[in-house]
Amino acid sequence: MASLTFDPTYTPHGATHGRQSVISRPGAVPRPVIAEVATILAGLGFGACIGLAVTAESWKQLEAPGGVAMFLGNLTGLAGTYLALIMVLLVSRVPVVERVLGQDKLLASHRRLAPWPISLIVAHALLLTFAYAEAARTGVWHQIGAFIRSYPDMLTATIALVVMVAIAVTSVYSIRRRLRRETWWAVHLFMYLALALAFAHEIALGPSFVGHPLTRFVWSVLWASTAGLVLVYRFGLPFFRTFRHRLEVVEVHPEGPGTVSVVCRGNHLDRLAVAGGQFLEWRFLTKGMWWQAHPFSLSARPRPPFLRITVKGIGDYSSAVARLRPGTRVAIEGPYGAFTTHARRHSKVALIAGGIGVTAIRSLLEDLPRNCDPVVILRASSTEELILGSEVAELVRHRKGRVHELVGSRSEVRIDRLSELVPDLRNRDVYVSGPEGFVDQIVATVLQLGVPKDSVHFEVYSL
Amino acid sequence: MRRAPAVVVASAAGLAGIVAMHAGSAPSVLGGAGPAAPASPSPTATNPPSTTGAATTAVGTSEQYGYGTLAVKVTVRGSRITDVSVARLQTAEQYSQSLAQQVIPLLRNEVLSAQSAHINGISGATYTSEAYAYSAQSALDLLGVK
Numbered sequence: 001m002a003s004l005t006f007d008p009t010y011t012p013h014g015a016t017h018g019r020q021s022v023i024s025r026p027g028a029v030p031r032p033v034i035a036e037v038a039t040i041l042a043g044l045g046f047g048a049c050i051g052l053a054v055t056a057e058s059w060k061q062l063e064a065p066g067g068v069a070m071f072l073g074n075l076t077g078l079a080g081t082y083l084a085l086i087m088v089l090l091v092s093r094v095p096v097v098e099r100v101l102g103q104d105k106l107l108a109s110h111r112r113l114a115p116w117p118i119s120l121i122v123a124h125a126l127l128l129t130f131a132y133a134e135a136a137r138t139g140v141w142h143q144i145g146a147f148i149r150s151y152p153d154m155l156t157a158t159i160a161l162v163v164m165v166a167i168a169v170t171s172v173y174s175i176r177r178r179l180r181r182e183t184w185w186a187v188h189l190f191m192y193l194a195l196a197l198a199f200a201h202e203i204a205l206g207p208s209f210v211g212h213p214l215t216r217f218v219w220s221v222l223w224a225s226t227a228g229l230v231l232v233y234r235f236g237l238p239f240f241r242t243f244r245h246r247l248e249v250v251e252v253h254p255e256g257p258g259t260v261s262v263v264c265r266g267n268h269l270d271r272l273a274v275a276g277g278q279f280l281e282w283r284f285l286t287k288g289m290w291w292q293a294h295p296f297s298l299s300a301r302p303r304p305p306f307l308r309i310t311v312k313g314i315g316d317y318s319s320a321v322a323r324l325r326p327g328t329r330v331a332i333e334g335p336y337g338a339f340t341t342h343a344r345r346h347s348k349v350a351l352i353a354g355g356i357g358v359t360a361i362r363s364l365l366e367d368l369p370r371n372c373d374p375v376v377i378l379r380a381s382s383t384e385e386l387i388l389g390s391e392v393a394e395l396v397r398h399r400k401g402r403v404h405e406l407v408g409s410r411s412e413v414r415i416d417r418l419s420e421l422v423p424d425l426r427n428r429d430v431y432v433s434g435p436e437g438f439v440d441q442i443v444a445t446v447l448q449l450g451v452p453k454d455s456v457h458f459e460v461y462s463l
Numbered sequence: 464m465r466r467a468p469a470v471v472v473a474s475a476a477g478l479a480g481i482v483a484m485h486a487g488s489a490p491s492v493l494g495g496a497g498p499a500a501p502a503s504p505s506p507t508a509t510n511p512p513s514t515t516g517a518a519t520t521a522v523g524t525s526e527q528y529g530y531g532t533l534a535v536k537v538t539v540r541g542s543r544i545t546d547v548s549v550a551r552l553q554t555a556e557q558y559s560q561s562l563a564q565q566v567i568p569l570l571r572n573e574v575l576s577a578q579s580a581h582i583n584g585i586s587g588a589t590y591t592s593e594a595y596a597y598s599a600q601s602a603l604d605l606l607g608v609k
Contacts, residue, residue, distance in 0.1 A: 036469070043470040047477025054478070055485040064589045136530070136558045150555045210527055453465075 005251050006263040006308045008300045008391050027273030027335070030099035030342050038097055042086055045222075049078040052208040052215065066134030073128035074207055080120025081202060084195060087117055088226055093233045093336065102338030103295075104460065118168045125161055157201035163194040182291050192230070199223060238281075238333035244268060247307065247330040249284070252322065256387040258313040259356065260322045261299065264330055269304035273335070275342065276301060276367035277360045277431070277459070280334035282309065289320055293333060297459070299359040299388060301366045310387065312356040339459040341367045344429045346455065350422050352377045352442055354434025355385065360459050361433055362388050365395040374401035375422050379438070383407055418442075419449055426450050432458040522550045523602030526594035530559040533594040537574075537602035544578055544608075547571045547599060563591050570595045579603075 053075035061067050090110040098106065133143035147154045170176060170187050202219070203209050209216045245266040255261050266272075274280075279297040283290060294317060299310035313319045339360055341349075351374060353361040358378055368374055376396050380386045386405055396403050404421050419425060430451055432442045439460050446456055518540045525534040531554035538546035549567055554560040566588040573582040580600035584592030 036466070039466045039469055040473045043473025044477040044480075046470075047474035047479070048481050049477075050474070051478040051481025051485075055482060058589075060584065060586065060589045064587065067589075132529075136556060138556070138558070146556055204527075205529065207529070 005265070006261070006300070006303060006306045008303075008308070009394070027275055028095075028099065030338065030340075031096070032100050034096050035100045042089075046079070046082055046086075049082045050075065053078045056207040064135065065137075066131035069127045069131035069134065073124050073131050076120045076127060077124035077202070077206065078208065080117045080124055081198070083113065083117035083120065085222065085226055087113060088192075088195065088230060091234070092226070092229045093237075093333075094229055095233065098336055098338075099342075100338060103334075103336035105338070114168075114171065118164060121161065121164060151201075151205065153200035153204045156197040160194040160198035163190050163197075167191055167194070195223075196227075238331075241272075241333075242331045245272060245332070247332060248326075249324050249328040249330065250306070250326050252324050252326075255310055257382075257384050259310060259385075259387050260313070261308055261310045262321060262324060264307045264309075265305050266307060267305065269302045269307065272302060274298060274302065275335070275337075275340040277339040277341070277364035278335040278337040279360070279459075280332045280336070283331040283333075284321070284324060285329040285331060286324070289317070292317060293331075295334075295336075297337070297360040298335075298363050300363050300391070310356070310359045337459070339431065339433070339457055340364065343457050346427055346429050348373055348424070348428045350375045350377070350425060350428045350430045352379070352430065352432045352434075354379045354432075354438035354442070355381075356387070356461055357432075357434030357438070357459070358386075358388050358392065359433075361431065362392055362395070364431060365392065365399070368399055370398060371400045374399055375428070376401065376403045377406060377418075377421060378403065379406045379434070381407070381409065418445055429455045429457065432456070434461060436460045436462060518545065519606055521602040521605040523598035523600070523605070525551055526598045528590040528594035530555050530590060531563070533563070533591065533598060535595055535598040535602060537599055537606065539603070539606050539608050542608055544575060544603075547574045559591075562588055566591055567595070574599055 053071070056074060057071050062071060064070075087110055090106050090113070093103065093106075129140055129143050129147070132147070133140045136143065136146075138146070148158055167188055167190060170179060170184055176184055203216055209219065245268060247264045247266040249262060250265045251263040252260050253263075277297065279295045281293040281295050283293040296309040296311055298307060300308050311318055311321045313322055341364060349368065349372070351361045351364065353376070361376065361378075365374065365376070374396060376392060378386055378389065378392065383405075386407065389405065393403050406417075422428065425446065426449070428451075430446050432439050432446070434442075439458050443456055443458055447453065518538055520536055520538045522534055522536045525532050532551065533549070533553075534551035536548050536550040537544060538548075548571075552560075552563055552567075554563055566585045569585055570582065570592060573584075574580060574595075580596045580603055582592070582596055584596065
């Protein structure tokens with residue numbers, strides 16, 4: 001059970017324990033105001049797009065044959081493309097925003113928003129085809145041909161539309177379920193190409209852009225900046241970190257039934273700014289695994305030159321992790337996550353972990369100051385499944401807190417039990433980590449017990 | 464979504480901002496029409512005004528109006544518009560071509576009688592009329608008239 005390389009015992013920050021020193025480099029403090037500013041800017045932009053569509057119209061144009069459809073077609077095009085821009089920004093992993101909202105929340109928002117831009121853009125294509133056909137008094141099919149043959153950049157725009165629809169179709173849950181994750185992911189990446197292909201026709205044909213150099217300029221700057229952010233933060237920074245730290249697996253050892261810890265060795269790990277509770281995307285560069293990146297939280301603060309993650313073997317991939325051979329190189333993205341001590345509003349905390357969720361809690365604990373009296377609740381089906389339990393106990397002891405181990409079958413952690421264990425729950429920040437069902441249930445319970453929403457932080461471990 | 468009210472308010476503000484900016488700019492070239500597009504079109508194909516006697520001509524910008532491209536040549540004698548002709552007409556398909564050919568003489572008459580590019584336009588040929596008017600206006604701008 002013990003590691004030959006990684007020494008997870010408690011060490012005051014900066015001190016040296018045996019071969020390793022724990023150096024604390026939690027990274028920049030998140031500024032919540034950035035999320036508010038970003039939201040307001042996004043809203044302003046959306047309203048401006050609607051404004052552009054409305055001000056490009058005149059009553060005369062609306063009265064002409066196909067006029068209303070033309071207006072709606074322009075409106076849906078502007079609104080849909082703007083929302084597509086927001087979609088890209090949501091997953092661009094810009095640090096100042098990601099630090100505040102967390103990659104998991106940003107992804108969830110991305111998924112929730114998705115139906116809107118695709119529906120608007122499809123509506124845009126249908127409406128304008130109809131409108132132009134009406135105005136030219138030809139059939140719809142003939143109009144489609146006319147678009148592609150005679151209008152500038154419409155061929156690429158049509159290709160872009162087809163690609164977008166294909167991506168949308170593969171993302172429908174019932175279809176996505178049947179695809180392998182890598183297949184779905186490879187198709188999804190083509191969205192960048194589709195958006196690039198569609199850009200030219202927007203500038204060349206959009207009534208808000210033709211003859212309006214300032215609007216064209218702003219739109220171009222918006223898209224160029226978005227592309228820049230994606231290149232730098234979505235691709236550039238992860239590449240840079242991977243090559244800078246050059247992680248490789250040194251040891252894989254069991255922690256409990258079906259659970260292993262993977263210790264990696266890397267360069268300049270004292271320069272890796274990561275806060276307890278954060279995760280990275282791990283891409284193990286070995287046969288069968290290199291095309292997938294999976295998120296795993298660090299299960300302890302880095303002890304340069306070593307890092308540790310603890311993985312539960314559910315599904316093919318996680319089982320493959322258990323069979324990793326030392327020397328395997330690793331490509332990383334991140335660190336990501338807002339599940340950190342920075343999110344606190346109170347000085348006291350309650351940490352609630354279900355199963356493998358203990359990994360984030362375990363590393364979060366190391367960031368808490370001495371004597372801060374944390375209450376930790378660990379939930380597992382059996383005592384063997386209480387992985388990292390002894391490490392948690394020691395960390396909590398040094399902070400003058402208490403640990404409650406709730407072991408047993410999957411019975412609910414009922415309201416009265418929770419308020420029994422943590423009577424002053426309302427004066428604490430509550431961190432919940434574990435499988436989805438567990439997190440949903442605990443968060444609902446905690447909110448019912450009167451803890452304000454801003455004081456509840458959660459991290460879902462999807463399987 | 465917790466921040467929904469902020470988004471809605473910001474959107475309304477963005478919309479109001481654009482509408483306000485638009486209303487405060489140049490009056491519509493088509494007199495009597497609703498809000499039309501502001502800001503002068505970027506000049507593309509232009510000729511320097513030729514000076515033959517007292518008459519000067521200039522070709523306005525090529526206006527792309529969705530169904531095709533139209534550029535108009537304006538002849539001015541002193542401060543009076545004496546002729547308007549089509550320098551360039553390219554349409555996407557047959558219907559636009561015959562429509563343009565039908566309405567262009569009517570638009571020419573409108574410019575000559577209004578003695579400016581602020582014309583009413585021909586209903587049923589809204590985009591063609593707009594392109595004609597914009598192009599004529601840019602030609603007048605080049606000539607330094609009106």
